[in-house]
Amino acid sequence: xxxxxxxGTLLGLTxxxxxxxFPLYWPLLKPASSIEILGHRVLWSFIFLAIYATIVRxxxxxxRVFGNARKARLLAAAAVLVSINWGMYIWAVxxxxxxETALGYxxxxxxxVLFGVLLLKERLRRxxxxxxxxxxxxxxxxxxxxxxxxxxxxxxxxSFGSYGLFKKLAGVDTFTSLTxxxxxxxxxxxxxxxxxxxxxxxxxxxEGASHAVLLIxxxxxxxxPLLFFGAAAHRVxxxxxxxxxxxxxxxxxxxxxxxxxxxxxSSRWIGFIGVWIALAVFTSxxxxxxxxxxx
Numbered sequence: 001x002x003x004x005x006x007x008g009t010l011l012g013l014t015x016x017x018x019x020x021x022f023p024l025y026w027p028l029l030k031p032a033s034s035i036e037i038l039g040h041r042v043l044w045s046f047i048f049l050a051i052y053a054t055i056v057r058x059x060x061x062x063x064r065v066f067g068n069a070r071k072a073r074l075l076a077a078a079a080v081l082v083s084i085n086w087g088m089y090i091w092a093v094x095x096x097x098x099x100e101t102a103l104g105y106x107x108x109x110x111x112x113v114l115f116g117v118l119l120l121k122e123r124l125r126r127x128x129x130x131x132x133x134x135x136x137x138x139x140x141x142x143x144x145x146x147x148x149x150x151x152x153x154x155x156x157x158x159s160f161g162s163y164g165l166f167k168k169l170a171g172v173d174t175f176t177s178l179t180x181x182x183x184x185x186x187x188x189x190x191x192x193x194x195x196x197x198x199x200x201x202x203x204x205x206x207e208g209a210s211h212a213v214l215l216i217x218x219x220x221x222x223x224x225p226l227l228f229f230g231a232a233a234h235r236v237x238x239x240x241x242x243x244x245x246x247x248x249x250x251x252x253x254x255x256x257x258x259x260x261x262x263x264x265x266s267s268r269w270i271g272f273i274g275v276w277i278a279l280a281v282f283t284s285x286x287x288x289x290x291x292x293x294x295x
Contacts (some may be wrong), residue, residue: 004235005235005236007235008231008232008233008234008235008236009232009235009236009244011228011229011231011232011235012228012229012232012233012236012244013244013247014225014228015225015226015228015229015232016225016229016244016245016247016248017247017248017251018221018224018225018228019225019248020247020248020249020250020251020252020255021251021255022089022093022221022252023093023098023101023252023255023256023259023260024255024259025221026090026093026094027093027094028214029211029214029215029218030094031203031207032203032204032207032211032215033196033201034087034090034091034094035087035192035196036193036196036201036202036203036204036215037090037215037218038083038086038087038090038189038192039189039190039192039193039196040189040193040204040215040216040218040219041086041090041189041218041219041222042083042086042182042185042186042188042189043186043189043190043193043219044215044216044217044218044219044220044222045178045182045218045219045222045223046179046182046183046185046186046189046219047219048219048220048222048223049175049178049179049182049219049223050179050183052175052223052227053175053179058175058176058179061173061176062176062179062180062183065170065172065176065177065180066180070170071170071171071172072180074166074167074169074170075166075167075170075172075177075180075181075184076181076184077166078163078166078167078170078177078181079180079181079182079184079185080185081159081160081162081163081166082159082160082163082181083185084155084159085155085156085159085160085163086222088152088155088156088159089101089156092152092156096260096262097152097262098252098253098255098256098260098262099252099253099256099257099260099262099264099268100146100150100152100153101152101153101156101249101252101256102249102250102252102253102256103142103150103153103249103253103272103275104150104152104153104154104155104156104157104160104249105156105157105160105245105248105249105252106246106249106253106272106275106276106279107135107139107153107154107157107275108156108157108160108161109245109279109282110131110132110135110278110279110282111157111158111161112161112164112165113128113132113282114132114161115161115162115165116165119165120165125285127281127282127284127285128281128282128285130281131278131279131281131282131285132278132282134274134275134277134278134281135274135275135278135279137274138270138271138272138273138274138275138278139153139154139271139275141267141270141271141274142268142271142272144267145265145267145268145270145271146268173230174226174227174229174230174233175226175227175230178223178226203215243283243287246279253272
């Protein structure tokens with residue numbers, strides 16, 4: 001393994017490990033509401049990225065994207081979708097649905113591929129269609145187990161899959177894209193926090209310095225793994241990153257059943273095992289035909 005490949009693998013694994021342990025962070029921000037946490041996450045992410053853009057002198061790229069109406073619209077739409085994803089994830093973790101959030105990120109690659117087929121006219125091999133069929137059947141099993149559609153998982157998977165689709169269509173590098181996205185929604189986040197303060201549902205100034213620091217750090221913990229992932233994507237094959245992406249939901253799943261003590265009846269295990277089989281079929285097919293489908 002070359003030094004470049006080794007460093008890329010390390011950066012990619014670090015990014016996915018950080019995403020995996022996110023469920024341990026959001027409960028630390030209580031008694032802040034999920035809405036306030038989301039507002040801080042968006043606002044401080046933009047501030048963190050703006051500082052970084054100044055250091056690396058990337059503002060010219062950001063302005064170039066804003067000057068391209070098509071790219072700007074696509075990334076504005078992506079910003080709304082990722083905000084929905086972030087908000088749902090924060091709420092779900094603090095409401096003790098960590099296992100279901102893990103399910104969402106397990107099925108996300110299959111949702112992304114399905115979008116590629118339906119919207120981008122990409123073609124799948126038979127094994128990959130089988131994987132999607134197994135995953136769909138597993139979701140039905142889980143719906144019976146939960147007594148409802150696993151709507152948290154589906155919202156996370158569809159919002160993040162759509163987010164990836166818009167980013168792909170925009171064709172902008174990871175860092176510039178994220179800077180533009182957070183710039184689009186930062187004014188809305190600030191307005192949201194002002195409304196929260198006016199309603200006396202604002203904890204930033206009322207729970208001590210350590211609480212305020214933890215809220216500010218939501219910007220760094222959001223941006224840093226994304227920057228690591230962007231750097232990894234330039235150093236290792238997409239097939240390697242495709243395998244690594246299962247690290248984060250695996251950690252989230254384990255945290256849900258160990259730290260969170262969430263229930264896993266046998267019917268739920270059957271549904272999850274079905275999803276894992278689908279992922280194994282899909283990944284093995286992708287590796288055998290590396291590069292033919294961008295998963």
